[in-house]
Amino acid sequence: MQPQPVADSIVCVECGAKAHLLTRFPPDDPPRPGDVVAYVCEDCGHRFDIVHDDVDELEEPGFDW
Numbered sequence: 001m002q003p004q005p006v007a008d009s010i011v012c013v014e015c016g017a018k019a020h021l022l023t024r025f026p027p028d029d030p031p032r033p034g035d036v037v038a039y040v041c042e043d044c045g046h047r048f049d050i051v052h053d054d055v056d057e058l059e060e061p062g063f064d065w
């Protein structure tokens, strides 16, 4: 399996603003499939923990009520 680059930002599903990558990965040590990549929305502050395998498909985030 080819390692996929991690997106710097994604679209927040809560408010539609930009959610930025919380953790930086060095180019020579990218996250592997199965690793959790965290994003935080710049607008509403919602955090998304996404399992890195197919970042194109945003999974339904777990909510803490």
Ligand SMILES: [Zn+2]
Residues within 6 Å of the ligand: 012, 013, 014, 015, 016, 017, 041, 042, 043, 044, 045, 046
């Ligand atoms: Zn948001």
